Amino acid sequence: MADEDTQTDETGGDEEIQSARDRLEEGADKAIGEFDQSVVDLLAWLLDTETRARIYVYLRQNPDSTSEEVAEGTGLYPSTVREALAELHDETTVMRGKRESAGAGNNPYEYEAISPSELVSEAVGQVQNQLNAVFNLDERLSRGQDGSDDGPVTISVSGGSADAPAPADEEDSDDTE
Known part of the structure; x- marks a missing residue:
C-alpha cells in the first residue's frame, strides 16, 4: 500500500509539473504576442499603417522575398501587398531587385527592408x-x-x-x- 501511495504522489507531482509548464508556456506565448503587437503598433505609427508594418517585419525576417511570398507569409491580400510594396519602395523603406532564375519566364521582384x-x-x-x-x-x-x-x-x-x-x-x- 505504501508503494501505491508513492506511485500516486509521483504521478500527481508529474502532472503538477506539466501543468506548471503549460501555464508558463501559455504566459510566454501571451507575452510574446503582446510584445509582437507592440512592435507592430510602433512600426504602424512610423510606417502609417499596420499593413505596411506587417510587411516590413516580414521582410526583415525574410529578406529577398517576392510580393507573393510576402502575401502568403503575412496573410494579406496579394493586391494589398503589391500596392504597399510599391509605396514602401518609392519611400525607400524597401529595396527591390529582380530575382535571378535559370529558366525562362519572368523574374519577379524580390524585396528587402531597410534596417531599423x-x-x-x-x-x-x-x-x-x-x-x-x-x-x-x-x-x-x-x-x-x-x-x-x-x-x-x-x-x-x-x-x-x-x-x-x-x-x-x-x-x-x-x-x-
Missing part, C-alpha cells in the same frame, strides 16, 4: 521638421507659407548605425532671435 536604425533616422528627421514647423507657426502665418522649418528642435539618435545623421552643431540650432 535607418527607419528611425528617417522618422527622426520628419518629427524634427514637424516640431519646428509648430514652433515657427507664428512666422509662417505672418509671412504666408514661406516660413522655414528651421527651429529650436534638434533631435539626435545615438547608439545607432554609422549611417545615422550626426547631431547639428549648437551654433546652427541657436539661430532664433
Whole structure:
C-alpha cells in the first residue's frame, strides 16, 4: 500500500509539473504576442499603417522575398501587398531587385527592408521638421507659407548605425532671435 501511495504522489507531482509548464508556456506565448503587437503598433505609427508594418517585419525576417511570398507569409491580400510594396519602395523603406532564375519566364521582384536604425533616422528627421514647423507657426502665418522649418528642435539618435545623421552643431540650432 505504501508503494501505491508513492506511485500516486509521483504521478500527481508529474502532472503538477506539466501543468506548471503549460501555464508558463501559455504566459510566454501571451507575452510574446503582446510584445509582437507592440512592435507592430510602433512600426504602424512610423510606417502609417499596420499593413505596411506587417510587411516590413516580414521582410526583415525574410529578406529577398517576392510580393507573393510576402502575401502568403503575412496573410494579406496579394493586391494589398503589391500596392504597399510599391509605396514602401518609392519611400525607400524597401529595396527591390529582380530575382535571378535559370529558366525562362519572368523574374519577379524580390524585396528587402531597410534596417531599423535607418527607419528611425528617417522618422527622426520628419518629427524634427514637424516640431519646428509648430514652433515657427507664428512666422509662417505672418509671412504666408514661406516660413522655414528651421527651429529650436534638434533631435539626435545615438547608439545607432554609422549611417545615422550626426547631431547639428549648437551654433546652427541657436539661430532664433
